[in-house]
Amino acid sequence: MxxxxxxxxxxxxxxxxFAENEKDADGLRAELKKKGVFLLNxxxxxxxxxxxxxxxxxxxxxxxxxxxxxxxxxxxxxxxxKIREATGVYSIQLHTGGMCHLDAEMTRQGLDNLDLxxxxxxxxxxxxxxxxxxxxxxxxxxxxxxxxxxxxxxKPLKYPLMFSVCDTVLINKIDVMPYFDFDLDRCRENILRxxxxxxxxxxxxxTGEGVDAFADWLVEEVENWKR
Amino acid sequence: MxxxxxxxxxxxxxxxxFAENEKDADGLRAELKKKGVFLLNxxxxxxxxxxxxxxxxxxxxxxxxxxxxxxxxxxxxxxxxKIREATGVYSIQLHTGGMCHLDAEMTRQGLDNLDLxxxxxxxxxxxxxxxxxxxxxxxxxxxxxxxxxxxxxxKPLKYPLMFSVCDTVLINKIDVMPYFDFDLDRCRENILRxxxxxxxxxxxxxTGEGVDAFADWLVEEVENWKR
Numbered sequence: 506m507x508x509x510x511x512x513x514x515x516x517x518x519x520x521x522x523f524a525e526n527e528k529d530a531d532g533l534r535a536e537l538k539k540k541g542v543f544l545l546n547x548x549x550x551x552x553x554x555x556x557x558x559x560x561x562x563x564x565x566x567x568x569x570x571x572x573x574x575x576x577x578x579x580x581x582x583x584x585x586x587k588i589r590e591a592t593g594v595y596s597i598q599l600h601t602g603g604m605c606h607l608d609a610e611m612t613r614q615g616l617d618n619l620d621l622x623x624x625x626x627x628x629x630x631x632x633x634x635x636x637x638x639x640x641x642x643x644x645x646x647x648x649x650x651x652x653x654x655x656x657x658x659x660k661p662l663k664y665p666l667m668f669s670v671c672d673t674v675l676i677n678k679i680d681v682m683p684y685f686d687f688d689l690d691r692c693r694e695n696i697l698r699x700x701x702x703x704x705x706x707x708x709x710x711x712t713g714e715g716v717d718a719f720a721d722w723l724v725e726e727v728e729n730w731k732r
Numbered sequence: 733m734x735x736x737x738x739x740x741x742x743x744x745x746x747x748x749x750f751a752e753n754e755k756d757a758d759g760l761r762a763e764l765k766k767k768g769v770f771l772l773n774x775x776x777x778x779x780x781x782x783x784x785x786x787x788x789x790x791x792x793x794x795x796x797x798x799x800x801x802x803x804x805x806x807x808x809x810x811x812x813x814k815i816r817e818a819t820g821v822y823s824i825q826l827h828t829g830g831m832c833h834l835d836a837e838m839t840r841q842g843l844d845n846l847d848l849x850x851x852x853x854x855x856x857x858x859x860x861x862x863x864x865x866x867x868x869x870x871x872x873x874x875x876x877x878x879x880x881x882x883x884x885x886x887k888p889l890k891y892p893l894m895f896s897v898c899d900t901v902l903i904n905k906i907d908v909m910p911y912f913d914f915d916l917d918r919c920r921e922n923i924l925r926x927x928x929x930x931x932x933x934x935x936x937x938x939t940g941e942g943v944d945a946f947a948d949w950l951v952e953e954v955e956n957w958k959r
């Protein structure tokens with residue numbers, strides 16, 4: 506094994522990704538616009554706290570927006586049940602059959618199971634994954650994501666596409682910041698380097714800290730969309 | 733929105749996953765056996781501490797095994813550089829071009845860039861993702877994964893395939909257990925429910941606690957393979 510060169514060898518491994526998905530996604534967005542329904546696509550790595558954040562957010566939207574939730578998961582249904590029980594918000598579970606992401610057609614299959622005339626906002630909780638969901642436009646009006654403190658402030662550099670497609674990045678679990686080598690300013694810088702327009706909102710989903718700002722952003726976005 | 737029914741609606745969304753990969757993987761394993769080279773596939777979610785764990789492990793393998801590392805990443809090369817600098821172990825970076833996993837053919841492309849006559853063990857650090865890498869046999873002799881405490885003890889229930897394909901599950905970041913609602917016994921139970929044969933090793937990659945057991949397991953496995 507030759508260990509004399511200091512440069513690390515980089516091998517580009519490529520495989521074609523079929524993505525005729527964009528037209529579908531644009532079509533779905535146009536339909537949603539006509540119906541006055543806003544679709545938010547919420548993404549994150551596994552264990553970042555998407556469901557807890559969602560519960561806190563739904564509580565803050567009560568009486569302000571009519572909401573439904575689509576929980577995408579590989580094969581459990583615990584999240585939809587949890588959300589329904591905690592908030593009373595109508596939630597359906599989308600089983601992806603092992604698939605690592607949702608595309609526009611899969612999202613449409615979910616929406617077909619909702620009464621869209623009765624909602625202003627549909628929140629799609631995507632599969633816990635920082636890679637594939639970023640590659641497939643679901644037809645959502647806005648994308649948001651969670652990065653949790655234990656994952657590290659370097660993640661925007663390692664999963665650049667995810668951070669560049671998201672309008673809002675929630676930084677979750679800020680309560681445990683003292684126990685991790687996580688620098689909020691450096692994280693924000695890393696995010697903005699990938700996506701200068703990103704809105705960054707530090708939160709603690711467990712206590713609800715910071716979630717007001719996210720809920721307010723959503724209300725504003727939905728109002729703009731319905732205009 | 734009809735909120736009277738208490739049952740959560742489950743919609744099965746399916747898409748075909750082309751996986752003629754298994755033959756390739758078996759072929760690759762047979763070649764490796766002939767060459768006396770052991771391939772370990774290390775997987776986890778983003779931010780679980782794979783690279784830090786790897787560095788601690790490599791230090792413990794020094795003088796016991798001849799090792800090379802393949803770092804798969806979407807488009808950065810920080811991990812291979814970090815490992816080379818911290819341990820002196822020959823590391824190459826595999827760029828997946830946005831792909832969310834490695835299959836056997838992609839793994840072979842990486843191995844083609846190593847001098848296999850000079851190593852006993854190749855460790856492949858797969859893309860940070862709990863979904864797709866579990867679906868694609870890389871041709872590795874053994875699979876191992878990291879679950880970190882902040883991700884939650886319920887992850888084996890939500891990403892069942894990943895836990896069922898792994899021979900060893902490292903539970904990392906046990907030092908922060910007091911700050912999270914994480915029950916080690918419940919986690920172990922959840923893992924064993926998916927995979928009764930799994931070896932579960934709690935570790936703290938930051939301090940090195942528990943990593944000896946992982947290194948010893950690897951040495952034993954490599955010796956068995958080379959027999």
